[in-house]
Amino acid sequence: MLSQSCIYxxxxxxxxxxxxxxxxKVRVSSxxxxxxxxxxxxxxxxxxxxxxxxxxxxxxxxxxxxxxxxLSEIQTLDIIKVIDGPKLFKDCLLGFSGCNDKKPCPFHQxxxxxxxxxxxxxxxxxxxKIAQKVNDLDLRIQM
Amino acid sequence: MLSQSCIYxxxxxxxxxxxxxxxxKVRVSSxxxxxxxxxxxxxxxxxxxxxxxxxxxxxxxxxxxxxxxxLSEIQTLDIIKVIDGPKLFKDCLLGFSGCNDKKPCPFHQxxxxxxxxxxxxxxxxxxxKIAQKVNDLDLRIQM
DNA sequence: TAGATAAAAGACTATTTTATCTTAAATTAT
DNA sequence: ATAATTTAAGATAAAATAGTCTTTTATCTA
Ligand code: SF4
Ligand code: SF4
Numbered sequence: 001m002l003s004q005s006c007i008y009x010x011x012x013x014x015x016x017x018x019x020x021x022x023x024x025k026v027r028v029s030s031x032x033x034x035x036x037x038x039x040x041x042x043x044x045x046x047x048x049x050x051x052x053x054x055x056x057x058x059x060x061x062x063x064x065x066x067x068x069x070x071l072s073e074i075q076t077l078d079i080i081k082v083i084d085g086p087k088l089f090k091d092c093l094l095g096f097s098g099c100n101d102k103k104p105c106p107f108h109q110x111x112x113x114x115x116x117x118x119x120x121x122x123x124x125x126x127x128x129k130i131a132q133k134v135n136d137l138d139l140r141i142q143m
Numbered sequence: 144m145l146s147q148s149c150i151y152x153x154x155x156x157x158x159x160x161x162x163x164x165x166x167x168k169v170r171v172s173s174x175x176x177x178x179x180x181x182x183x184x185x186x187x188x189x190x191x192x193x194x195x196x197x198x199x200x201x202x203x204x205x206x207x208x209x210x211x212x213x214l215s216e217i218q219t220l221d222i223i224k225v226i227d228g229p230k231l232f233k234d235c236l237l238g239f240s241g242c243n244d245k246k247p248c249p250f251h252q253x254x255x256x257x258x259x260x261x262x263x264x265x266x267x268x269x270x271x272k273i274a275q276k277v278n279d280l281d282l283r284i285q286m
Numbered sequence: 287t288a289g290a291t292a293a294a295a296g297a298c299t300a301t302t303t304t305a306t307c308t309t310a311a312a313t314t315a316t
Numbered sequence: 317a318t319a320a321t322t323t324a325a326g327a328t329a330a331a332a333t334a335g336t337c338t339t340t341t342a343t344c345t346a
Contacts, residue, residue: 001144004334007237014249027292041335047294060343061291094150106157106273106282110264114257121253130249139249147304170322184305190324203313204321 006083009045011035013054013079017071017127018134025064045083052082071128080122089119149226152188154178156197156222160214160270161277168207188226195225214271223265232262 002010012031015021028046032039046065049055054074057065067074080088092115094105104112133139145153155174158164171189175182189208192198197217200208210217223231237248247255276282 002236010237029292038335040337043293044295044335050293057293058343059291059293059341060345061289062344063292063342065293093145094153104282106276107264107268110268114260114264117257117260121250121257125250125253133249139247172322181305183307186323187305187325193323200323201313202311202321202323203315204319205314206312206322208323 001088002080003084005045005048006080008035008037008042009049009079009083010076011037012042012046013049013067013074013127014130014134016055016065016067017074017131019131022071022131023066025058025062025066027064031065048083049079052078054079054082067127071131072126074127075123076125076127076130077119077122089115144231145223146227148188148191149223151178151180151185152192152222152226153219154180155185155189156192156210156217156270157273157277159198159208159210160217160274162274165214165274166209168201168205168209170207174208191226192222195221197222197225210270214274215269217270218266219268219270219273220262220265232258 012035015031015035016026028043029039031037031046032042035042046055046057050057050065050068053068055065056068057063092105093107093111155178158174158178159169171186172182174180174189175185178185189198189200193200193208193211196211198208199211200206235248236250236254
């Protein structure tokens with residue numbers, strides 16, 4: 001459902017929203033090490049997020065990346081949109097193209113509802129809520 | 144979520160369960176033409192379904208394929224399992240490996256419920272129900 | 287200003303998925 | 317039996333995704 005790049009992107013944003021990192025510039029290499037991701041590969045994903053307005057970055061000594069907005073203003077859905085694009089919303093279960101409600105496939109009625117739920121889940125999951133959940137419940141971020 | 148092969152497989156099974164084809168041997172080439180799929184590619188998917196016990200086949204002149212069981216005994220979930228394997232159930236949203244309920248990721252609570260709903264949808268969608276729905280509502284099967 | 291540092295950029299490699307093309311094997315009809 | 321037909325099998329190709337390696341550019345610090 002989500003690409004590997006997208007998963008890494010979400011993990012990165014959650015990592016940056018934890019109290020230890022929040023408000024600091026963090027090196028991509030240190031994020032990559034903490035999350036067990038290839039540094040150069042993550043570098044590309046991070047840059048995509050910078051271009052998409054989710055992260056900010058600065059180069060050079062003491063450089064790094066940080067979240068571009070308040071935690072409560074970044075939805076998981078934003079991250080998904082930036083990295084995986086709109087295909088999650090356009091493409092569909094049975095791979096039909098140009099689906100419409102007049103002539104749907106046999107799964108439309110149920111899948112349509114599930115999709116709405118999933119979207120809601122990704123919209124409601126703002127980084128502040130996730131970070132709090134991770135702290136309160138001692139949840140894990142890495143693989 | 145589902146691979147292209149899996150989508151083709153589901154479409155094929157639905158096609159074979161429509162009144163026009165039901166109970167007949169149908170050539171893969173004719174299925175492929177009707178659904179707009181590459182014949183040789185579909186041939187492999189069909190063979191996977193034969194090996195998985197969803198379809199039966201016979202070679203030679205007047206050969207073809209047909210559904211191995213009663214429509215009511217074939218769940219969409221069976222088709223998915225045979226073609227895409229168990230990854231839909233093992234792998235997960237955030238790509239964690241070896242997820243458990245004790246230390247889940249921040250999405251587990253909601254995603255776990257969605258996944259249960261999706262499974263139920265694929266289990267309840269037996270071919271007889273789908274075929275009836277397609278007939279009653281004049282739904283489409285192809286792209 | 288010079289050197290160190292870290293993100294950005296580009297070229298390249300590997301793997302998986304999707305798809306095509308060709309040949310082989312089995313079955314039927316003549 | 318033989319030829320036609322159709323699935324099975326294997327080799328190959330194309331595309332998308334995932335990941336590596338090297339070079340460039342920007343920024344800070346000394
Ligand atoms: S009909 Fe609905 S469920 Fe089916 S492929 Fe189209 S949008 Fe998806
Ligand atoms: S914790 Fe739950 S939702 Fe998250 S990756 Fe694991 S199984 Fe999936």
